[in-house]
Amino acid sequence: MNAFLEKLRPFFLARTRREKVFFTVFLIVLVLVWTTSFLGRLKAFNLERQVVLADARNQAQWLENRESIEAGYEDALALLQTARLPTRNEVMAQIQELIKKYQFNPFTLNPPTTTTRQNLLFHTYTISFPRAEWDKLSAFHDELATALPTVNLEQLTLIADRRNPALINARLRLVAIEFNR
Structure with missing residues (x-):
């Protein structure tokens, strides 16, 4: 990486002051765009992660109460079967x-x-x-x-x-x- 920067240094120093400022501003804007894009993807990832964790907690709760849910279903089905x-x-x-x-x-x-x-x-x-x-x-x-x-x-x-x-x-x-x- 240092060798690459050493090759770029004479190229950058050979430019006029105006070109150096424009190049620096361009790099800063490029880094800001990349950072906001990365933060947006990170936010979407965290939101998806929270949804998956909430679903997992909900599923764990259903599995924990499985016997009572199945018993309630069987009771309701028995009531329906007795009804015409x-x-x-x-x-x-x-x-x-x-x-x-x-x-x-x-x-x-x-x-x-x-x-x-x-x-x-x-x-x-x-x-x-x-x-x-x-x-x-x-x-x-x-x-x-x-x-x-x-x-x-x-x-x-x-x-x-x-x-x-x-x-x-x-x-x-x-x-x-x-x-x-």
Whole structure:
């Protein structure tokens, strides 16, 4: 390294004072840019490290409480098994009855999609209510929650109608649970 600096020294000393100042300022700016870039990468690394450590602590806590979590799952599953869960078609029929009861017109009720996990089936229903009234929609949801307690509202999208701001365009995504028999 010293040999390289000794070769650069005559080159640097042969320059005018203005060139020496510009060269020095350029080197300082280059070092500052490199330092800020390095500090940014170091900050990102530390943030990622903290996330990984937090995940590891969370996972350790889950593993520590594994027996109680599994026991709670088994208890909840036993309660579900003793309850009569409605089938996919029964849920669809009850949803249609409620839609007719609250006179949502027009509406779109798409056929449910089903995913299987272990011994449970999860049916996802998508319902669209263009130009619906908030009071009717709220009452529909409340009655749906009491009539079908095993159906969960996964997503609700509300958009004001452009032509009539008193009405809303609503889209609901519901998930029902059924045993895989």
